[in-house]
Amino acid sequence: MKISTKGRYGIRLMLSLALNYNNGHLPLNVIAKEQGISEKYLEQIINPLTKAGLTTSFRGAQGGYSLSKEPSQITVGSILRILEGSLSPVDCLDNGLCEKANSCTSLSLWQKIKEAVDEVVDNTTLEDLVEEYHAKNGMNFYI
Amino acid sequence: MKISTKGRYGIRLMLSLALNYNNGHLPLNVIAKEQGISEKYLEQIINPLTKAGLTTSFRGAQGGYSLSKEPSQITVGSILRILEGSLSPVDCLDNGLCEKANSCTSLSLWQKIKEAVDEVVDNTTLEDLVEEYHAKNGMNFYI
DNA sequence: ATGATTTCTTATATATTTGGTAGGAATTAT
């Protein structure tokens, strides 16, 4: 039941872009240095986010990445599902229920866990994290 | 964010013991056969549950296992935490917060996820699963 | 044009975790 580094780094990465939302785009090496994560690893993480349309990339010199929507329009859930796969605790909730579903006793338990997690991640946006960031770190510039 | 087979099999195993709660103890080979799980693997799963005091073992011929408390007194959370380790999505919530905790923006997100999961698993008991079992499978004997 | 910068693509490497299997010792009922 752990979130992997991809999910965790991905959230931090997206928070960086959210904090920078009004300043154009940001290259990965800046974020990598600031967060102490390998730039190459960050590339792998942001790639699927770009493909999914959450971020926009600008290639070449002076390129970088930016959010493709307002922070308030990007939920933590959409980020985590791209990076972690489904957040449900068992596969059967995703792959369509198995043939024993109507007699399966634990099914509703897994379903409740899934709903509880979904409720949190689908109702937390990057804007919420930005507010949290400022509450904890003051209004200072990010970078 | 997946529950492993140990957690899933463990829940099913404990449900079997709960369904059998008024009939004394049950040997693993019976449960293994019924659920199509290797008896040797079930041994590894029930062992920590016994050490944690959730189940009682009876060695030797005609031995077996039984719940050591009423099904209503055993939560799904207590079972899963023994078999899966902590259910929190990140390690820092268990190992004591790290030195960056007071500036960490994602911390409260992880905490909310943890609380949401805890809320479900700590308020679901084996008795609830027994009721669910009977609702789905009728009042027929279990074994 | 050229060089510097940056993303994009693909391949590779290592460590850890998962999901078991297996052998035999210890214990107990019959």
Next chain:
DNA sequence: ATAATTCCTACCAAATATATAAGAAATCAT
């Protein structure tokens, strides 16, 4: 005694997690 059962320890293969790396493609600044 014997059979049944838990208990303990070791082992193993496959998958997953966590990266590192090389170089191609694109773009900007000069």
